[in-house]
Amino acid sequence: MKNNNRHIAKTLGSTININGRPEIIWENITNVKIEQFSDPAIFKLLDIPKPLRADIISEGQGEKRIAYFDSGKKFIQEILVWKPLREYSFSFNPEKGFKVLYFFxxxxxxxxxxxxxxxxxxxxxxxxxxxxxxxxxxxxxxxxFNIPARMILKVFQRYLLKSIKKNSE
Known part of the structure; x- marks a missing residue:
């Protein structure tokens, strides 16, 4: 994150209950395949690229995952925490030129x-x-921008969680 002293950072969370084996859910959050699901209409309206899939390049803390979008752009993610079946966190690291809302x-x-x-x-x-x-x-x-950003991120999170649930159950 550039210019972090000029930015205010916040964290937003969403949850979903899934009736599935944790091993299957883990696979669906680390190697995501959601191109078959239609994205919310607001994504198109606001020019938010549709996530297609994310592939683990190598497992473990400090390793990489690449997330692909329909815009042709990628996130080159670094894995920050790798605790199988419990916690998985990552940095996004969007490619230069990755835009949302037409100009952000x-x-x-x-x-x-x-x-x-x-x-x-x-x-x-x-x-x-x-x-x-x-x-x-x-x-x-x-x-x-805080309230609109929170609302859009919440829709995005729900979309991802519902897609993971469908793939896991």
């Missing part, structure tokens, strides 16, 4: 998403999957 450059600029994390808690046959996303907004524009 994610690799630098007023809005950034530095990290994300999944947490799995299994009780009996049910696993609660939590997704958190850390985002930051330039403090000069924070009060203008």
């Amino acid at each position: 450059e994610l690799s630098e600029g007023v809005f950034q998403i530095p990290t994300g994390a999944y947490y799995l808690t299994t009780t009996g046959e049910t696993t609660t999957l939590q997704l958190t996303t850390t985002y930051s907004i330039d403090k000069r524009l924070y009060f203008l």
